[in-house]
Amino acid sequence: MSKKHFYVIGFGALILFDTFTQVCFKLASAHAGEFALTSLWLHEIVFGPWIYGAVLGYCGAFITWMTLLKHAPIGPAFAASHLEVITVLAISVMYFGEHLSLTQVFGGLCIVAGIIFLSMSETEQAH
Template structure:
């Protein structure tokens, strides 16, 4: 079951990252923005719009599959890992600065997910009556 969770969350992160980066690229290619039909038609010719739609559809179906099996607390937290992946890829692809507040925020997200995962594992062991490492 661990492999299912790991593969599922990696797939969810990949789809979410694809959609966020695709929207960013579509937005860059949509400039200058104009409130007219010609602009909408120009936007619909951008492949990045379809990458964003594909990413959201993939994320939706992956998330629905994960929710059937994964504990909701860690699942919800892990679903936000794309914030970290988008930040890191934006540094590389868009030359955005990697500032100290961003690094601290990313570390807080990862730490929160780890804490929720450990708490969920301890609870599962307690329910099963198994000894939990680090407790007396």
């Protein structure tokens, strides 16, 4: 497998794991209801199915991240690891009916632009 394929698959998996984790946290919160530091609320969180999905997502993300760090340059890897912000925003709009402000859209574009610029600078340094 070429390095390019390794990075695409690795970062794709990392984004999927991180996005899955954040969506599971959202669903766990919705399942448990409004925050109240009571035994009933804690029971709903601890024994609800979504919190286990979040833990599994974190485990998958950790393993994927550690594997990527062995091979990928740290600057672009760190930046690309934050692409889940974009995917979580998109899922929040599509599936949870949330609305994006212009500031959030601009921030998402800045994240993507930063990752592109970091990747381009890393490519130029390699040559």
